[in-house]
Amino acid sequence: MERKLNTPISDPVRKSLCAGEEVLISGTIYTARDAAHRLMVESIENKQALPFDFEGQIIYYVGPTPAKTGQAIGSCGPTSSYRMDRYSPSLMEKGLKVMIGKGERTEPLREVIQAQEAVYLIAIGGIGALLSKTVVSSEIIAYDELGPEAIRKLSVKDFPAIVAIDSKGQSIFK
Amino acid sequence: MHKIARELVVNHVKDMIIESTKTLDKSIVDSLFLAKDQEENPLAKSVLEKIIKNQEIAKTEDIPLCQDTGIVVCFVEVGRDLHFDYDLRHAINEGVSKGYIEGFLRKSIVSHPLKRVNTQDNTPAVIHFDFISGKQLIIHLAPKGGGSENMSTLKMLSPADGRQGIIDFVLKSIKDAGGKPCPPLIVGVGIGGNFEYVAELAKKAIFRPLSDVSPIMEDRLLEEELLEKINALDVGPMGLGGKTTALAVKVNSAACHIASLPVAVNLQCHSARKSEVILIGTQA
Numbered sequence: 001m002e003r004k005l006n007t008p009i010s011d012p013v014r015k016s017l018c019a020g021e022e023v024l025i026s027g028t029i030y031t032a033r034d035a036a037h038r039l040m041v042e043s044i045e046n047k048q049a050l051p052f053d054f055e056g057q058i059i060y061y062v063g064p065t066p067a068k069t070g071q072a073i074g075s076c077g078p079t080s081s082y083r084m085d086r087y088s089p090s091l092m093e094k095g096l097k098v099m100i101g102k103g104e105r106t107e108p109l110r111e112v113i114q115a116q117e118a119v120y121l122i123a124i125g126g127i128g129a130l131l132s133k134t135v136v137s138s139e140i141i142a143y144d145e146l147g148p149e150a151i152r153k154l155s156v157k158d159f160p161a162i163v164a165i166d167s168k169g170q171s172i173f174k
Numbered sequence: 175m176h177k178i179a180r181e182l183v184v185n186h187v188k189d190m191i192i193e194s195t196k197t198l199d200k201s202i203v204d205s206l207f208l209a210k211d212q213e214e215n216p217l218a219k220s221v222l223e224k225i226i227k228n229q230e231i232a233k234t235e236d237i238p239l240c241q242d243t244g245i246v247v248c249f250v251e252v253g254r255d256l257h258f259d260y261d262l263r264h265a266i267n268e269g270v271s272k273g274y275i276e277g278f279l280r281k282s283i284v285s286h287p288l289k290r291v292n293t294q295d296n297t298p299a300v301i302h303f304d305f306i307s308g309k310q311l312i313i314h315l316a317p318k319g320g321g322s323e324n325m326s327t328l329k330m331l332s333p334a335d336g337r338q339g340i341i342d343f344v345l346k347s348i349k350d351a352g353g354k355p356c357p358p359l360i361v362g363v364g365i366g367g368n369f370e371y372v373a374e375l376a377k378k379a380i381f382r383p384l385s386d387v388s389p390i391m392e393d394r395l396l397e398e399e400l401l402e403k404i405n406a407l408d409v410g411p412m413g414l415g416g417k418t419t420a421l422a423v424k425v426n427s428a429a430c431h432i433a434s435l436p437v438a439v440n441l442q443c444h445s446a447r448k449s450e451v452i453l454i455g456t457q458a
Contacts, residue, residue, distance in 0.1 A: 020217075035290070065238045065280040074278060075238035080321050080354045102321075103354035103413060124221055124412055125321065125356040126445040127228035129237040147292050148241075148280050160224070162217075162414070173352060173413060 002160065008056025009098055009119075017119050017163045019170040024158040029058040029100070033079050035149040036142070037087035044090050051142035051151050054095035058121075061101035063148035064138075065128070073138040073154070075128030078102040081120070085109040092116045100161055104173045114169025121161040122172075134159040176253070176309040176455025180260045183311070183453070187269025190315050190449035191246065192277035195238045198229040201384040202421070202446050209358060209418040218416025222358075225411070225444055240445040243279040244317030246270050246299035249381060251312040254305055256455045263301055266313070271295035282320065302374065309455035314381050316448040322359065322441040325351035328373055331435040340365055340437050341400065347439045348404050348420070353413020356443035360384070361404065361423045363396070364438040366430040376440035379424035381448060386424070393425040400425070411444075 005013065007027030017023070030052060032040065043050055061081055065074030081101030088099065089112045097118045102125040105113075113120055123131060134156050142151040164172045203226070210222040232239040248266060274281055274296035283297065284290040306312070327347040331339045344363055364375025388394040400423040410416030421444070430436060 022220075062241060063280060063282075064241050065243060066278045068278050071237075074280070075232075075241040075243075077241050079242070080324070082354065102356070104352045122353075122412070124224050125353075126240045126319075126443055127224050128241040129232035129235065129239055130224060130228040132237055133231065147294075148282070174408065174415065 007058060009058065010056065014097055014119050015117060015167045017166050019163050019166045019172045021163045023121070023161050023163065025058070025161060026157050026159070027155070029060045029154050029156055029159070031062050031064070031152040031154060032059050033061050033063050033149050034083055035146050036151050037084050037091070039143055041087045041090045044094060050094065052153070054091065057096070058098040058100060059091070059096060060154070061099070064132075064152070067138065071132070073132050073135045076132050076135060077125055077128035078123040081105055088112070092118055105165065110165055110169060110171055113165050114167070117167040119163060119167055120165040122164040123159070123161050131159065175257045175458045176255050177257055177259070177458040178311050178453050178455050180265045183262065183265040184269040184272065186451045186453065187266050187313065187315065188273040188276065190313070190451060191270060191273030191279070191317060194315070194447040194449040195243045195277065195279055195317055196232050196236060198232075198239060198446070199384070199448070202444070203229060205384060205421045206358070206444070209421065213416050213418055215410060215416035217414050218410045218418060221411040221414060222418065238279060239447065240319060241280055242282060242319040242321065243274070243296070244319050244447070245283060245323070246296065247316050247318050247377065248299055248301045249314040249378065250301060250303050251306045251310070252303060253308040253310045253455065255309040256311060257458060266301055267297045267299055270297050270299045311453045311455065312450065314448070314450045316381065319356070319443050319445060322355035322443040325355040326376070326438070326440045328369075328436070328438040330369065331437055333433070333435050335435055337396070339435065340396070341403065343437050344400055344439055345403055345407065348409060349407055351441065352409060355441040356445070357409055357413065357420070358411055358418045358444050359420045360442040360446050361400065361420050362440040362442065363400065363423065363425045364440070365425065365427045365436070367428040367436055368430065368434065369436060371428060372436035372438040373440070375426040375428055376438035379426040380440055380442040380446075382424045384422050388425055390427060393427050396425045397423045
């Protein structure tokens with residue numbers, strides 16, 4: 001049975017999540033993939049403001065297909081997380097504690113997740129049509145020029161994910 | 175001399191792209207059902223159930239199966255009796271452009287690998303041409319996802335590495351890739367040829383029908399052994415464990431140099447989207 005999670009995710013709730021646990025997320029999640037991560041890390045290095053406050057928030061690695069009239073979003077499954085591994089530590093230092101993507105992360109990144117008591121969740125890759133049904137609304141909040149890679153603020157209802165690396169550093173991957 | 179109208183090529187390419195990004199071939203769906211029934215790992219079973227449910231939603235609600243609607247790869251067979259008074263490559267790319275814009279598909283192509291500026295219409299496609307006899311134009315097309323493509327591998331083995339060297343390299347490639355290429359996979363293996371040709375052989379292998387077996391005995395035996403060994407790796411759907419790591423393995427081989435044993439592994443994710451069309455030229 002999946003556990004229901006509402007955003008923002010509090011520290012005790014985040015730390016109680018265990019690798020292998022299936023969850024259903026409701027509330028706000030923010031999208032960002034390769035290009036948006038690069039820009040956010042550049043902002044941090046240049047001491048500029050970030051597009052949103054990371055406190056208690058979730059970043060989902062996705063670049064959706066365009067929405068048709070009447071749709072909140074197009075197909076929107078996860079992209080591979082390992083490509084974000086070189087950027088994630090900077091974001092975690094700025095307060096990001098929950099990430100959603102797909103696939104394994106590098107061992108150094110798993111160690112950072114453990115040190116930061118953060119959590120890495122996975123959504124199932126290649127099921128973007130199904131996942132789009134859980135998105136209630138979508139709004140671009142930064143980097144519009146990046147097209148599919150722009151940062152979107154999504155409102156989701158029962159978005160399915162699995163805890164892949166928990167705050168104690170335990171991983172679901174072998 | 176025979177001709178095929180440019181508009182026909184453009185429209186067929188457009189339609190193939192829109193259709194294939196939303197509909198999984200029945201052979202793949204049947205194979206996923208079979209895998210789900212045979213899977214003993216509960217998490218693997220649950221992942222396969224969601225993949226099956228996803229293709230139902232994609233088909234009935236006209237939503238792309240996956241948000242990564244790919245880079246378009248075409249293998250084009252051109253009949254020798256055909257004459258073109260237009261650039262066939264341009265016509266195919268125009269079909270790609272229309273398909274991605276009119277089909278509300280994601281534009282995932284950047285014009286230069288370092289400048290990384292999006293071309294806004296998913297062109298250019300990667301197009302391979304070959305000649306055949308007759309007046310047919312056959313276009314095999316696949317919108318190929320980036321995640322599985324990124325996990326593909328190539329190695330120039332030594333002849334002494336032999337069959338076992340090939341098996342070891344393929345298994346290592348799949349194990350190292352883990353959940354990243356979105357298993358269950360279709361594994362395309364190229365052996366022989368040279369550096370660039372072995373990659374093309376592997377790519378062509380994933381275009382083969384799911385039930386197709388190699389007519390060459392050595393390759394067929396390799397396909398069977400690799401499938402069994404890959405599914406014993408316990409990578410499983412999305413890398414979460416289980417015995418469904420690959421739905422099929424296809425091996426394509428070619429002649430090679432006495433010094434070489436090239437091997438390439440091209441991975442196709444479970445969202446194995448492809449299409450083909452045969453157009454017949456009319457007397458000009």
